[in-house]
Amino acid sequence: MATTALIGTAKGLFVLAGERGGTFTERGPLFAGENVDATLLDTRRDALHPTWFVASMSFHWGPTLRRSDDGGATWTEKDEAPVAFPEGAGASVARIWQLAPGPAGEPDVVYAGVEPAALFQSSDGGRSFQLVEGLWNHPHRTQWAPGGGGLCLHTILVDPRDPDALIVAISTGGVYRSDDAGATWRPSNRGIRAVFLPEPDVEFGQCVHKVGRDAADPDRFYLQHHWGVYRSDDGATTWQPHEAGLPSTFGMPIVAHPRRGGTAWLIPLQSDEYRCTPEGRCRVYRTRDAAENWEALSDGLPQSDAHVTVLRDAFTCDGGDPAGLWFGTRSGEVYASFDEGDRWELIASHLPPVLSVRATAG
Numbered sequence: 001m002a003t004t005a006l007i008g009t010a011k012g013l014f015v016l017a018g019e020r021g022g023t024f025t026e027r028g029p030l031f032a033g034e035n036v037d038a039t040l041l042d043t044r045r046d047a048l049h050p051t052w053f054v055a056s057m058s059f060h061w062g063p064t065l066r067r068s069d070d071g072g073a074t075w076t077e078k079d080e081a082p083v084a085f086p087e088g089a090g091a092s093v094a095r096i097w098q099l100a101p102g103p104a105g106e107p108d109v110v111y112a113g114v115e116p117a118a119l120f121q122s123s124d125g126g127r128s129f130q131l132v133e134g135l136w137n138h139p140h141r142t143q144w145a146p147g148g149g150g151l152c153l154h155t156i157l158v159d160p161r162d163p164d165a166l167i168v169a170i171s172t173g174g175v176y177r178s179d180d181a182g183a184t185w186r187p188s189n190r191g192i193r194a195v196f197l198p199e200p201d202v203e204f205g206q207c208v209h210k211v212g213r214d215a216a217d218p219d220r221f222y223l224q225h226h227w228g229v230y231r232s233d234d235g236a237t238t239w240q241p242h243e244a245g246l247p248s249t250f251g252m253p254i255v256a257h258p259r260r261g262g263t264a265w266l267i268p269l270q271s272d273e274y275r276c277t278p279e280g281r282c283r284v285y286r287t288r289d290a291a292e293n294w295e296a297l298s299d300g301l302p303q304s305d306a307h308v309t310v311l312r313d314a315f316t317c318d319g320g321d322p323a324g325l326w327f328g329t330r331s332g333e334v335y336a337s338f339d340e341g342d343r344w345e346l347i348a349s350h351l352p353p354v355l356s357v358r359a360t361a362g
Helices: none
Strands: 002-009 012-019 024-030 036-042 051-058 062-068 095-101 110-115 118-122 152-158 166-171 174-178 208-213 221-225 228-232 250-256 264-269 284-287 295-297 315-317 325-328 334-337 345-348 354-361
Touching: 002 024, 002 036, 002 051, 002 325, 002 334, 012 036, 012 051, 012 345, 024 345, 036 110, 051 095, 062 095, 095 152, 118 152, 152 208, 166 208, 174 208, 221 250, 221 264, 250 315, 264 315, 315 354, 325 354, 334 354
Parallel strands: 036 095, 036 354, 208 250
Antiparallel strands: 002 012, 002 354, 012 024, 036 051, 051 062, 095 110, 110 118, 110 152, 152 166, 166 174, 208 221, 221 228, 250 264, 264 284, 284 295, 315 325, 325 334, 334 345
16 A cells, blocks of 8 residues: 655655555655644545645745645745735734645635644635634634643644534644634633643633544544543533543644544653653553543554654554554654554654654555
8 A cells, every 4th residue: 555654854844655564765855954844645636646735934934835736746835925814913923833624525625723823724725825813813812822832723623524613722722613614713621621720620721732533423532631631522512531541641642543433542741841751661552442441552662761752743644444653753763553553663763853744545
């Protein structure tokens, strides 16, 4: 099964391509020296020949977005910043943190999440973007505070049943939901405790790190928080902790299976103070019962003196069957599993710090 992975690093983009069970070739760095914070392999038009998007810090324009329709052979880049606040917004884009496809039936719709926390939408295949003003003008917005990585909108999820239903997550604003294509938004954080605040049970202000949606039940979500792992069964309205079997409740990424309900993966880190894998052991944790229990997966991963860090967008699923999993570390390793986490392989090493990973297989 042919597989391509885009590895965004602190010094450029690297491309890994090959067949499962074979050798992967490495290409890069593309855009050498640039921070590549987000990528997207958009398969909605053509699953075998996806459109590539790369968001990075351009030397000329600051945060920029490039697009390729030929597997990275050539790229389009506008002469001005493609994702920018309109005049009068009183803000400028510091970073593009997230790129996400719109509804399956609307291949020209692409979303971008930025810092300071805001959502942008493109209706022309990523060539231009407009600010989603309903979220930007929300009365909570001026009270959101930056987390350790900045005030970023890092999760964008479109309901597969309803293209107007959107979920976003913000560090440290929390989870917000819109049912009218972004015109209005409401906080969806009930049950998530903000233990760093004087009153931990607040309407918004939670330090959410990543959110994934269950494949079988679109109203079920999995959430990695700064101080906990949560599940929602009611469309992100309320949340309950689900942490049985985890060595730590701190971590950054969480990934849901693209087809099988009740299955998700995460990579715990030891603590807020020591953001490395617990006990010096690199382990991925999987649930197959909707987060009721988590099991450690370590076959092929280093189990001693492995003090590694995986960021929120450096863990992904490639969509193959069985599901392939990919993650990159701040120390420059890239690991992959082609049997849903049972066995892992080291695919690349000695890269710059890995910031983002996206992959596709078919």
